[in-house]
Amino acid sequence: MLKVLNIVGARPNFMKIAPIVEAMRRRARRFQPLVVHTGQHYDAQMSDAFFRDLGLPEPDVYLGVGSGSHAVQTAKVMIEFEPVVLEQKPDWVLVVGDVNSTIACALVCSKLGIKVAHVEAGLRSRDRTMPEEINRILTDQISDLLLTPSGDGDENLKAEGIDEHKIRFVGNVMIDSLFNQLKRAEEVSKIREKLSVDGKDYAVLTLHRPSNVDDKETFSRLLDAIENINERLPVIFPVHPRTHGRISEFGFEERAKKLMLIEPLGYLDFMRLYSGARLVLTDSGGIQEETTALGIPCLTLRENTERPITVTMGTNKIVGTDTEKIEREAFNALSESREKTPAQIPPLWDGKTAERICDALLEYGKQNSL
Ligand code: UD1
Numbered sequence: 001m002l003k004v005l006n007i008v009g010a011r012p013n014f015m016k017i018a019p020i021v022e023a024m025r026r027r028a029r030r031f032q033p034l035v036v037h038t039g040q041h042y043d044a045q046m047s048d049a050f051f052r053d054l055g056l057p058e059p060d061v062y063l064g065v066g067s068g069s070h071a072v073q074t075a076k077v078m079i080e081f082e083p084v085v086l087e088q089k090p091d092w093v094l095v096v097g098d099v100n101s102t103i104a105c106a107l108v109c110s111k112l113g114i115k116v117a118h119v120e121a122g123l124r125s126r127d128r129t130m131p132e133e134i135n136r137i138l139t140d141q142i143s144d145l146l147l148t149p150s151g152d153g154d155e156n157l158k159a160e161g162i163d164e165h166k167i168r169f170v171g172n173v174m175i176d177s178l179f180n181q182l183k184r185a186e187e188v189s190k191i192r193e194k195l196s197v198d199g200k201d202y203a204v205l206t207l208h209r210p211s212n213v214d215d216k217e218t219f220s221r222l223l224d225a226i227e228n229i230n231e232r233l234p235v236i237f238p239v240h241p242r243t244h245g246r247i248s249e250f251g252f253e254e255r256a257k258k259l260m261l262i263e264p265l266g267y268l269d270f271m272r273l274y275s276g277a278r279l280v281l282t283d284s285g286g287i288q289e290e291t292t293a294l295g296i297p298c299l300t301l302r303e304n305t306e307r308p309i310t311v312t313m314g315t316n317k318i319v320g321t322d323t324e325k326i327e328r329e330a331f332n333a334l335s336e337s338r339e340k341t342p343a344q345i346p347p348l349w350d351g352k353t354a355e356r357i358c359d360a361l362l363e364y365g366k367q368n369s370l
Contacts, residue, residue: 001029001030001031001032002030002031002032002091002092002361002362002365003032003034003088003089003090003091003092004024004031004032004033004034004090004091004092004093004094004361005034005036005061005084005085005088005090005092005093005094006020006021006024006033006034006035006036006094007036007038007093007094007095007096007101007102007105008035008036008037008038008056008059008096008101009037009038009039009040009041009077009099009100009101009102010040010041010046010097010099010100010101011041011046011047011050011264012097012099012284012285012286013096013097013099013101013102014047014050014051014054014056014267015050015054015174015177015178015267015286016096016097016119016120016173016174016177017035017056017094017096018054018055018056018177019173019176019177019180019353019354020033020094020096020119020173020354020357020358021033021035021056021057022055022354023354023355023357023358024358027358030358030362031358031361034060034061034088034090035056035057035058035059035060035061036059036060036061036062036063036081036084036105037059037061037062037063038063038065038077038080038081038101038104038105039062039063039064039065039066040065040066040067040073040077040099040100040101042064042066043241043264045263045264045265045266046241046264049265049266049267050266050267052266053181053266053267053268054177054181054267061084061088063076063077063080063081063084064080065077065080065101070100070131073100073104074100074103074104075104077100077101077104077105078104078105078107078108081104081105081108082108082112085108085109085112085114086112090114091115091365092114092115092116092117092361093105093106093109093114093115093116093117094116094117094119094357094361095116095117095118095119095139095143096118096119096120096173097119097120098120098123098132098133098135098136098139098285098306099132099135100131100135102118102135102139103134103135103138103139106118106138106139106142106143107138107142110142110143115144115145115364116139116142116143116144116145117143117144117145117147117357117360117361118139118140118143118145118146118147119147119170119173119357120147120148120149120153120172120173121136121139121140121143121146121147121148121153121157121167122140122146122148122149122152122153122154122155122156122157122167123136123149123150123152123153123156123285123306123307124136124137124152124156124306125304125305125306126304127303127304129211130209130211131210132285132306133306136306137160140157140160140162141160141162143166144166144364145166145168145360145361145364146162146166146167146168147168147170147357147360148167148168148169148170149170149171149172149173149289149348149349149353150169150172150307150309150346150347151169151309151347152308152309153169154167154169168356168360169348170348170353170356170357170360171347171348171349171350171352171353171356172289172293172346172348172349172353173353173354173357174286174289174290175289175290175293175349175350175351175353176351176352176353176354177267178271178290178293178294178351179351180351181267181268181271182271182275184268185267185268185269185271185272185275186272188268189268189269189271189272189273191265191269191270191272191273192272192273192276195236195260195262195273197234197236197276198276200234201233201278201334202233202234202235202236202276202277202278203229203230203233203234203235203236203277203278203279203280203281203330204235204236204237204238204273204274204277204279204280204281204282205226205235205236205237205259205280205281205282206237206238206240206280206281206282206283206284206287207219207222207237207240207243207282207283207301208240208242208243208283208284209283209302210242211302212283212301212302212321213242213243213246214242214246216250218321219246219250219252220250220252221321221322221323222301222321222323222326223252223255223256224323225323225324225326225327225330226259226281226326227255227258227259228327229281229326229327229330229331230258230259232331232334233278233279233334234259234260235259235260235281236259236260236262236273236277237256237259237260237261237262238262238263238264238265238270238273239256239261239262239263239264240264241264271290274287274290274291274294274296275294275296277296278297278334279296279297279298279299279330279333279334280296280297280298280299281298281299281301281326281330282298282299282300282301283300283301283302285305285306285307288300288305288307288310288314288316289307289310289314289349291310291314291315291316292309292310292313292314292315292316292343292345292346292349293314293345293349295315295343296315297315297317297333297336298310298314298315298316298317299316299317299319299326299329299330299333300316300317300318300319301319301320301321301326302318302320302321303318303320303321304318305318309346310346313343313344313345313346314343314344314345314346315343317329317333
């Protein structure tokens, strides 16, 4: 029986952990899964709504670290998590993605000699000004099992000198959640009706990267483009708390009001919203993948992506932050028919990744007599 502490911290972690915990629960004779929530995200809409929508069990342990500078937040997670590991003595700690909670928990375990599995390993934007890129590189270096979502992940890890035996290509676990919940989202969410956009053309925008919203000029350039796109079709903008703060700080309230500004949405409402959109504009990582899986055109408002397969196989285009380029690409996408050749879904984005993750943990145990 493998005791596994599954770590969640921030919004993009919940939909990755949910199917893994569910798969472990289905194999109750082999796994004892516990959920540890670091509390990096704590607002009802950034955290609780996801537990509810995804059917995630209440966390077994809540560390309550909250917000802070990178150093403060990372250090707080480490300080709170170490005694939990010492008390629980897990066989594995499973971390996902690239947030501060991911590196903090991995680092605690690597010093205590506890095995770490990293889900979504090997992604690289090659942009070290992104805090997430630092988290990815370091987490991969100290993890024992590297579970990759796409072939580029395997290649990146090997190029960084990581032993091939630690790497397993398992596919994209976020797509498990997407496929598990899509039908339910259709049934229970009334978000399109609430916003009066059901059956109409609309775009969805999300923005929260510090490089986009913490810099007044960049944020302003993005808003210029979005305002023009909004003349063509309504742009719905669920606003992340960081972005909300910047809108007031930079005095952008009047400009933002032209768009359809709403609170951050839960998992099911957001899924129902983007799945009906004509176009998605985002600087998120996960949304690039979700739109690819559903064949929705996506413009990524960044200069790079750690998820190149969404561009080579999927519906994603990297358009940066230049006003004219964004407008041009948006109008191009809008002029293409909805039925345009559907993009391909990348290999192993098939809804069965959580099962392969469980298999990989068991197999590692056999090979290393755990
Ligand atoms: C974090 C992740 C990022 C991920 C994003 C998704 C890191 C380095 N960044 O960024 O990779 O894409 O989550 O949302 O881990 N706040 C609230 N309520 C909350 C959480 C945050 O009001 O529940 C506010 C606080 O003012 C905080 C700010 O948002 O200072 C930023 O939160 P933080 O967790 O530092 O980073 P994110 O920008 O959310």
